[in-house]
Amino acid sequence: xxxxxxxxxxxxxxxxxxxxxxxxxxxxxxxxxxxxxxxxxxxxxxxxxxxxxxxxxxxxxxxxxxxxxxxxxxxxxxxxxxxxxxxxxxxxxxxxxxxxxxxxxxxxxxxxxxxxxxxxxxxxxxxxxxxxxxxxxxxx
Numbered sequence: 801x802x803x804x805x806x807x808x809x810x811x812x813x814x815x816x817x818x819x820x821x822x823x824x825x826x827x828x829x830x831x832x833x834x835x836x837x838x839x840x841x842x843x844x845x846x847x848x849x850x851x852x853x854x855x856x857x858x859x860x861x862x863x864x865x866x867x868x869x870x871x872x873x874x875x876x877x878x879x880x881x882x883x884x885x886x887x888x889x890x891x892x893x894x895x896x897x898x899x900x901x902x903x904x905x906x907x908x909x910x911x912x913x914x915x916x917x918x919x920x921x922x923x924x925x926x927x928x929x930x931x932x933x934x935x936x937x938x939x940x
Contacts, residue, residue: 851890852893852898852904853892853893853898854886854889856889856905857884857885857886860884863876864881865882880912880914880915882914882915883914884916884917884920889906891917896921896922896923898922901922901924902925903925904922904923904925905922905923906921906922907921907931907932911932
């Protein structure tokens with residue numbers, strides 16, 4: 801006959817052991833990060849120096865896709881989609897020679913359309929700000 805109590809005990813053991821394993825793994829990851837924080841941060845900084853377009857990709861994607869981002873209501877909240885990949889940003893980086901700019905910024909030709917490879921370009925931050933300001937005054 802099927803023993804419900806025995807089955808329940810076994811099920812609880814398995815469930816708790818899985819939960820404990822997840823907790824142990826999480827604790828290990830936290831401890832590893834705390835011990836190796838400076839080394840990991842140095843690796844991240846070095847990666848961003850070698851691949852600066854990844855930071856720009858991340859920032860733009862967050863603005864369009866993450867409702868918790870402060871700028872989401874200006875981008876994703878208005879229906880603007882982020883349709884680029886990291887490799888697309890890399891192509892744009894070298895196409896527009898963003899590596900020669902002091903502060904490169906990803907700008908859209910048409911501010912009402914999505915982030916597509918045909919609608920974006922890299923501009924210096926000062927020029928991007930000037931164009932953005934003009935576009936806002938035209939809207940009003």
